[in-house]
Amino acid sequence: MKAGVLAxxxxxxxxxxxxxxxxxxxxxxDTAVSGLDLPRNLSEFGFFADAPAQQPSPGVxxxxxxxxxxxxxxxxxxxxYVPGGKVAKAxxxxxxxxxxxxxxxxxxxxxxxxxRRLIETRVLLHRTDGWVALPYRxxxxxxxxxxxxxxxxLPVTTPSGQTISYRIPNKNQCKECHGLNGEVVPIGxxxxxxSADWLDDFVGxxxxxxxxxxxxxxxxxxxxxxxxxxxxxxxxxxxxxAHCHQPGATASNSGLDLRWEQHDPHAIGIFKRPVAAGxxxxxxxxxxxxxxxxxxxxxxxxxxxxxxxxxxxxxxxTVDSEGLDVVRxxxxxxxx
Amino acid sequence: xxxxxxxxxxxxxxxxxAAATHEVAAGAGAQERLQEALILAEPGDEIVLGAxxxxxxxxxxxxxxxxxxxxxxxxxxxxxxxxxxxxxxxxLVTSDGVTLRNFALENPKGDGIKSKGADDIVYxxxxxxxxxxxxxxxxxxxxxxxxxxxxxxxxxxxxxASDAGIYVGQSKxxxxxxxxxxxxxxxIEIENSRxxxxxxxxxxxxxxxxxxxxxxxxxxxxxxxxxxxxxxxxGNKTANFAPPGNIVAGVRRGTGIMVMANEKVWISxxxxxxxxxxSFIIAAYxxxxxxxxxxxxxxxxxxxxxxxxxxxTDPQLxxxxxxxxxxxxxxxxxxxxxxxxxxxxxxxxxxxxxSSWTLNLTRQGQPLAEAQPGPGDLPAYGxxxxxxxxxxxxxxxxRI
Numbered sequence: 001m002k003a004g005v006l007a008x009x010x011x012x013x014x015x016x017x018x019x020x021x022x023x024x025x026x027x028x029x030d031t032a033v034s035g036l037d038l039p040r041n042l043s044e045f046g047f048f049a050d051a052p053a054q055q056p057s058p059g060v061x062x063x064x065x066x067x068x069x070x071x072x073x074x075x076x077x078x079x080x081y082v083p084g085g086k087v088a089k090a091x092x093x094x095x096x097x098x099x100x101x102x103x104x105x106x107x108x109x110x111x112x113x114x115x116r117r118l119i120e121t122r123v124l125l126h127r128t129d130g131w132v133a134l135p136y137r138x139x140x141x142x143x144x145x146x147x148x149x150x151x152x153x154l155p156v157t158t159p160s161g162q163t164i165s166y167r168i169p170n171k172n173q174c175k176e177c178h179g180l181n182g183e184v185v186p187i188g189x190x191x192x193x194x195s196a197d198w199l200d201d202f203v204g205x206x207x208x209x210x211x212x213x214x215x216x217x218x219x220x221x222x223x224x225x226x227x228x229x230x231x232x233x234x235x236x237x238x239x240x241x242a243h244c245h246q247p248g249a250t251a252s253n254s255g256l257d258l259r260w261e262q263h264d265p266h267a268i269g270i271f272k273r274p275v276a277a278g279x280x281x282x283x284x285x286x287x288x289x290x291x292x293x294x295x296x297x298x299x300x301x302x303x304x305x306x307x308x309x310x311x312x313x314x315x316x317x318t319v320d321s322e323g324l325d326v327v328r329x330x331x332x333x334x335x336x
Numbered sequence: 337x338x339x340x341x342x343x344x345x346x347x348x349x350x351x352x353x354a355a356a357t358h359e360v361a362a363g364a365g366a367q368e369r370l371q372e373a374l375i376l377a378e379p380g381d382e383i384v385l386g387a388x389x390x391x392x393x394x395x396x397x398x399x400x401x402x403x404x405x406x407x408x409x410x411x412x413x414x415x416x417x418x419x420x421x422x423x424x425x426x427x428l429v430t431s432d433g434v435t436l437r438n439f440a441l442e443n444p445k446g447d448g449i450k451s452k453g454a455d456d457i458v459y460x461x462x463x464x465x466x467x468x469x470x471x472x473x474x475x476x477x478x479x480x481x482x483x484x485x486x487x488x489x490x491x492x493x494x495x496x497a498s499d500a501g502i503y504v505g506q507s508k509x510x511x512x513x514x515x516x517x518x519x520x521x522x523x524i525e526i527e528n529s530r531x532x533x534x535x536x537x538x539x540x541x542x543x544x545x546x547x548x549x550x551x552x553x554x555x556x557x558x559x560x561x562x563x564x565x566x567x568x569x570x571g572n573k574t575a576n577f578a579p580p581g582n583i584v585a586g587v588r589r590g591t592g593i594m595v596m597a598n599e600k601v602w603i604s605x606x607x608x609x610x611x612x613x614x615s616f617i618i619a620a621y622x623x624x625x626x627x628x629x630x631x632x633x634x635x636x637x638x639x640x641x642x643x644x645x646x647x648x649t650d651p652q653l654x655x656x657x658x659x660x661x662x663x664x665x666x667x668x669x670x671x672x673x674x675x676x677x678x679x680x681x682x683x684x685x686x687x688x689x690x691s692s693w694t695l696n697l698t699r700q701g702q703p704l705a706e707a708q709p710g711p712g713d714l715p716a717y718g719x720x721x722x723x724x725x726x727x728x729x730x731x732x733x734x735r736i
Binding site: 037068144149150152153165167170171172173175176182183247250252253255266273274275276277278279280281282283284285286297304307308309313317 | 365369371372374375376393394395397398399418420421422423424428430444445446447452453472473474475476477479482499503505506526551553554555556579580582583623625626684693
């Protein structure tokens with residue numbers, strides 16, 4: 001019999017004990033975060049004092065990103081957990097270095113107020129041998145989320161009123177976006193995409209060594225109409241595209257690098273020819289033709305819901321019209 | 337090693353520490369069962385697909401080393417992606433030492449099987465088919481290994497790809513053999529890759545048969561050291577159906593074997609007939625580029641003994657009628673753009689048995705309208721260079 005099965009039995013026994021205990025759980029179970037197992041239920045981590053209400057346990061800190069990834073308009077509730085006695089390290093404007101034992105928790109929800117329905121909670125666990133990404137699917141009763149390694153589909157109505165078949169990614173697909181140089185890494189919590197106040201608070205909680213000095217931040221998405229279009233668009237591309245489109249990531253072979261810090265015009269797509277776009281080219285020759293969003297592959301692919309054409313390839317099934325608008329305006333104002 | 341505790345682990349419980357076999361039958365829930373097996377497999381395990389059609393609506397992926405995925409045959413086991421709703425390919429492989437054999441994919445929305453950063457991969461008796469025939473709406477690549485070292489594509493079949501049927505990109509140590517590529521824009525393409533052997537393939541009804549390209553602006557460049565031998569490259573005259581913008585959209589209908597940029601490509605013992613633009617096209621990269629790492633010229637392409645027809649009688653070239661008249665009714669089998677990197681690095685050497693013509697271009701990127709076509713006079717080749725470790729590593733052949 002495999003070691004995994006033995007471990008499973010052991011955990012099953014523990015679970016029996018947990019159900020006897022008063023619930024909801026009120027503290028994070030560090031062994032669930034750091035251990036070798038893949039807990040079957042989200043509740044085993046103890047991230048939430050009240051999970052259906054998304055009230056975090058002590059030590060689990062909510063955060064937001066200045067400009068987030070578009071996920072069919074889902075509301076996303078983000079939390080970070082750094083275990084007791086440990087401190088994350090700021091690394092300039094880049095990703096916070098979260099110590100082993102940390103977790104990032106992101107719940108996807110649709111609907112407002114009492115009509116809010118939790119769809120899935122994705123967790124990233126920093127274990128001794130690296131980060132592990134797992135998707136948990138909420139049950140119909142909204143009382144528990146269960147590990148869904150193969151992902152799943154369910155109908156949801158987006159904020160724009162579209163009824164779609166929402167895709168919960170499978171465990172491998174988590175890695176398609178979170179993979180960098182063969183390892184799983186977080187994407188979101190980069191200092192440049194977090195507010196100064198939040199970073200100060202996190203330092204105040206004793207969870208971050210320092211709030212880094214930043215020359216420029218990714219702007220708040222709500223303020224995209226009033227900030228310089230270059231910052232709004234590059235911030236959007238950074239958070240929606242660059243996790244794949246950078247060296248060492250899933251779309252590295254395209255040669256397109258949409259990271260915030262990349263300034264080479266060809267690398268970000270200006271007069272760059274496609275490599276493996278196929279019909280994703282839409283008949284256009286270049287990723288970006290300055291001044292001409294209608295003739296740019298970037299906007300063509302962002303504007304398509306069709307698999308094989310649509311970008312990003314995973315994590316959404318509708319067009320982000322607001323994001324597309326920002327990128328179109330950015331290309332349109334480029335000098336021809 | 338991460339061990340799982342979820343209920344599906346019961347799949348594994350009967351086995352010892354030795355490699356396990358996970359059987360996945362077609363039918364209800366097949367996609368979820370297959371994807372779970374692909375995730376829960378441990379190195380050394382085998383996933384066995386039953387006969388039948390598997391309706392797949394989402395991209396599949398494998399990220400565990402040394403796993404074999406085996407079907408009941410390339411006609412018997414079909415992963416049907418006609419209803420695919422997400423992902424850029426049908427199956428994505430991102431782990432090393434994987435063997436894929438004896439199954440088919442039909443109608444993936446994007447690429448068929450993509451293996452990226454997946455070293456030592458074997459594709460054996462894999463079929464990828466777009467069942468409606470050539471169409472710009474078909475996916476780009478059928479079999480698509482990229483950024484990998486150690487690739488064996490053996491006895492596979494691809495048809496209908498709107499770019500290349502079998503496409504190997506930015507990789508090293510490659511063998512593509514005994515495979516059939518039909519009704520694609522490019523039958524087989526080796527791009528920005530080194531140490532490749534393409535042999536004994538049947539390549540027909542594509543726009544272009546076999547392409548060996550090197551392109552600028554990619555993470556991996558410097559393609560070369562390629563052998564093309566004993567391929568049957570005939571009747572590639574399907575009108576180009578690639579979506580514009582892609583590099584292969586510029587391939588002329590009726591191209592047999594084409595080499596663009598690249599160093600050291602040895603072409604021998606192929607049968608290259610009934611490709612009405614040219615049996616062979618050897619050319620520099622045609623477009624402007626801004627990449628100091630890139631060499632746009634072919635260097636030391638050798639066309640040795642090959643079986644060719646008298647020439648090409650229906651070329652897809654501007655001024656075709658005048659050209660045909662000028663060459664007595666048929667263009668010589670070898671078409672060269674006339675560009676060399678420099679005097680010491682000739683682009684092309686060839687057997688005197690096969691005649692040639694040249695566009696006599698004088699600079700990279702020069703418009704074809706400025707060509708001064710004339711008969712070619714190519715230098716003879718000598719002994720082959722030392723190929724070194726070329727082709728897929730020996731250990732991959734042991735897995736088929």
